[in-house]
Amino acid sequence: MKLKQAMHKDADFSLFGASSHQYRVKGKLTAKEVENWQDRNQVILPEPFAQFLTEIGNGGAGPYYGIYSLEKATSNTEREALLAQPVLHPGMTKEEWNDLIKLLTEDEDISDEKYDEARNKVLGGMLCIGTQGCEYDMYLVLEGEYRGKVVYTSDFHPDHPFFFVYEDSFLDWYERWLDEINLDYEGSWFGVLMPGNEDALIQMYHNDLNEEIQTKALNGMFKFKKVPQETLDFLGNIAEKNLKHRITAIQLICKTSFDIGAKYLMELLHSDVQEDFLEVLKILNAHRKTVDLREFYPEILQRFDRINDRETLRYTGYILEDCDATTLQDFEPYLCSVDPTMQTTAIYAARSCKNKVGSWQIIEHMFVEGDQQVLKNSILYWGLIPHEKLLPYYKAIWPEYNNNPNFREKFIDCLRELHLPEDYFDRDEP
Structure with missing residues (x-):
């Protein structure tokens, strides 16, 4: 019943992964088929999962891209891992995790055999029951204290242990998925x-x-x-x-009532704490496609000259992207920064500033004081600024772009705007 309700609720399959399974399950397995699988693989499936296979379906509709059939789950699980004892547990500390995956992350010369052995140890005692896409998969714990729990895995990243879902059994987790669809909850990262x-x-x-x-x-x-x-x-x-x-x-x-939240954002913008300013920018960036942010522009511009880190500068650029009042003069201290990483961020953040031609002096100052990478970054994010004073700098780097069709056209467009011949950069005279 709940599965049919979910199919009706998400009739256009807008939930992530739904178009792959379309809320349909595959034919059920018989109890004998499950028993034969267990005998062949020397594994006893947790009862709720076995119940799903025999009473609901052998895979199909489920979170993300759905639940694998038992056959596909088996083929996506290394036998050595399937038969190993589980070593993962909820609440695993970063230190425990990092020690567990040390061979997988720190030994560049590890043999394939040793790598597989270390990987199977991490994934031991679990069956791969589905994928979330990319490097993310879903496993079912088959043995030990946490038998029956679902685990979300990814690549072996330091400081990021695999995630155990809140539910103790597969069916509880599966039913929660259906309930949340029918309650119209956000479903992008279900279970987290x-x-x-x-x-x-x-x-x-x-x-x-x-x-x-x-x-x-x-x-x-x-x-x-x-x-x-x-x-x-x-x-x-x-x-x-x-x-x-x-x-x-x-x-x-x-998220739910931006008009009410705006009051708190304004208060944070007046805070002297740099971290508060960054948090406001992140929240505004999350809403900038759906909310008119013009009331925040003056407050942000007043704090522009106090930015001292790349992330804050980058988010400032995002928010002011649609602010016509923003100019290269606002970004000048960062565009001409002696810190090359800050300078690169500033070039990217200022990509939407209008009338760059009118600020050619700032750009020339960048080119004179910076290295060749500054010039390349400006071409990457801004294109070529059509001003005669900047042509010598573009001419000097032209040989690197001459045979690149994507960038060559930018050079030619610049010359056209200045009514110069298309072979201008190829001529010997300055």
Whole structure:
């Protein structure tokens, strides 16, 4: 019933991965077929998963790109890993994880055999039951204390242990997926956020004084597309009184009611804390395609000359991209910075500034003081600025671009705007 409701709710298959399975399951397996598989592979499947295979279907509809058939799950799991003992557990520390994957990340000369052995140890005692796309897969724990839990895996990145979902069994996890579709929750990264509706998460936040749990309870609200006024009041109280969770609360308010969140963003813009300014820029960037941000431009421009890191400068460029009042003069201190990384970020951030021709002096100063990479970055992000004073610099680097059709046309367009012959850069005279 819930699967049919989900199919009706997402009739156009807009949820990520839905177009691949279209909410249809494959033919069921018999109990004997499951038993034969277990005998062949010397593995006993967790009962909820075996129940899914025999009572619902042998794969098909499910989170992300769906659930593999038992045959495909087997072919996507190394037998050595399938028969190994699990070593992963929820709450694994970064130190434990890094030590576990050391051979996979630090030994460049590791043999294929040793690599496979180390990889199978990490994935031991689990069956690959589906993919989330790219490097991300879903596994089912077959043995040990966490038998039956679903694990989200990725590549072996230091400091990023694999993620155990909240549910203890496959069917609980699967049913939550259907429930959240039918409740019209955000489904892009299903299973990562704490389960529960607004009331349950608010109760969790109040009842558990553990900061990590409180953070997870708040983050769990990102799956809601809309929230009632009571929830907005709860978030507003946190935004005003709780410094640790203030930013998350403001993000949530802006996600569902940007007009209400704008008040808190303005307050943060007046903060002297650099991190607050960056957080505002990130929130504004998340909404800039759907919200008119003009009221924020003057406040941002007032803080422009106090930016001291690349990330803040980059996000400032994003927000001011549609602000016609922004000029290269605003970016000048960073365009002419002695820090090459800051300078590169500034060139990228200023890519949408109007009337670069009128600021040719700043550009020439960049070219004189910077190395050749500055010139290349300006061509990459800005194209060629059609001003006669800049032609010598473009002419000097022309041989590197002459045979590149993508960039050659930019050089030719510059000459056309200046009414110069197309062979200008090939001539010997300056």
